[in-house]
Amino acid sequence: xxxxxxxxxxxxxxxxxxxxxxxxxxxxxxxxxxxxxxxxxxxxxxxxxxxxxxxxxxxxxxxxxxxxxxxxxxxxxxxxxxxxxxxxxxxxxxxxxxxxxxxxxxxxxxxxxxxxxxxxxxxxxx
Ligand SMILES: [Zn+2]
Ligand SMILES: [Zn+2]
Numbered sequence: 001x002x003x004x005x006x007x008x009x010x011x012x013x014x015x016x017x018x019x020x021x022x023x024x025x026x027x028x029x030x031x032x033x034x035x036x037x038x039x040x041x042x043x044x045x046x047x048x049x050x051x052x053x054x055x056x057x058x059x060x061x062x063x064x065x066x067x068x069x070x071x072x073x074x075x076x077x078x079x080x081x082x083x084x085x086x087x088x089x090x091x092x093x094x095x096x097x098x099x100x101x102x103x104x105x106x107x108x109x110x111x112x113x114x115x116x117x118x119x120x121x122x123x124x125x126x
Contacts, residue, residue, distance in 0.1 A: 004041045007032075013047070024050075075100035076112025 005013070010030075011021045024030040025040055030050045032040040063084075073082040076097035082088055090104035091097060094115040103109040109116075 003044055004033075005044060005047065007040050007042070010042050010047060073098050075103055076114070077103040077109045077116075 007018055007021045007025070011018045014021070021030070022040075025032040025042070030042060031046045032042045034040055073085075073088065074080065075082060076092050076095070076099055078100060080100050080102075082098055082100055087100060088098040089101040090099045090110070092099060092112040092115055093110050095112060097112040099109060099112065111117075
């Protein structure tokens with residue numbers, strides 16, 4: 001497969017008009033190399049990355065974005081931000097608070113920081 005594509009080829013692949021592709025390039029959405037005056041060449045990899053971003057965008061709109069926008073989920077043990085529901089590996093036995101994969105999955109933490117066993121009490125707190 002060709003590594004470099006002309007605007008016409010990109011237009012054909014996407015089933016869009018030349019003008020549309022040109023606009024995507026001019027707006028910086030689709031990276032392209034300008035050769036000479038007004039000849040553009042698009043790397044196939046860039047086109048694929050662009051399509052991937054669009055796919056992510058649609059996916060986020062359909063699923064994740066709302067969730068993240070409404071409530072920021074953080075791991076109840078380490079405080080790490082959990083970006084999507086898939087990142088919630090488990091929940092605190094007491095409060096059902098989210099736990100991340102490294103705490104719940106790897107360190108076998110079963111509870112959030114607030115509901116962990118006494119250990120924390122012996123730590124000097126100021
Ligand atoms: Zn964690
Ligand atoms: Zn808890």
